[in-house]
Amino acid sequence: AQSVTQLDSQVPVFEEAPVELRCNYSSSVSVYLFWYVQYPNQGLQLLLKYLSGSTLVKGINGFEAEFNKSQTSFHLRKPSVHISDTAEYFCAVRNTGNQFYFGTGTSLTVIP
């Protein structure tokens, strides 16, 4: 079975600073990787996804993530954060059976 670990439950960062949110997964088979964002009192919105091909994936709102198969990681990065990026971020894995597994989330707080 797959599992997803988000190593940091809370990440505070100053406005315009870079940020990296870490995600590791465990799987012995091919997986597809996703990052979702959840703003307060809202559902989850897809940020980006890795299915195949280039290991560097670009998403919405200036976010990108890099798939590293040898380290089984899919870390999310943004070079310069804004106040509006304050939200909960979830890493997810989908297996070939179409079942999704989510990490426990990382709360990103951007400090003015």
Place this chain on the structure above:
Amino acid sequence: KAGVTQTPRYLIKTRGQQVTLSCSPISGHRSVSWYQQTPGQGLQFLFEYFSETQRNKGNFPGRFSGRQFSNSRSEMNVSTLELGDSALYLCASSLASGQVQETQYFGPGTRLLVL
């Protein structure tokens, strides 16, 4: 195209009662999945329905059940509510085409408070 809709958005119940939540997927989507989100546990998969059949099931007690209708709309039912059932219940839909690009699209959730 309208997104995933969930009703009601907020609900307050007391212990022992039962509750039914509704989810309407994006038009054309045939798969509906349900998740329970709590601060301590994060998102936990409840079940997935496809073509009116339960295709996958998470590790939840039998008090949690669901169904899907021919128009792909889905309902989730929780019987004999417990305090620990207080959570945000999220519904997600996908095409279920079997394609690699498959992505889940989430609704805004139903926040259930059990008193």
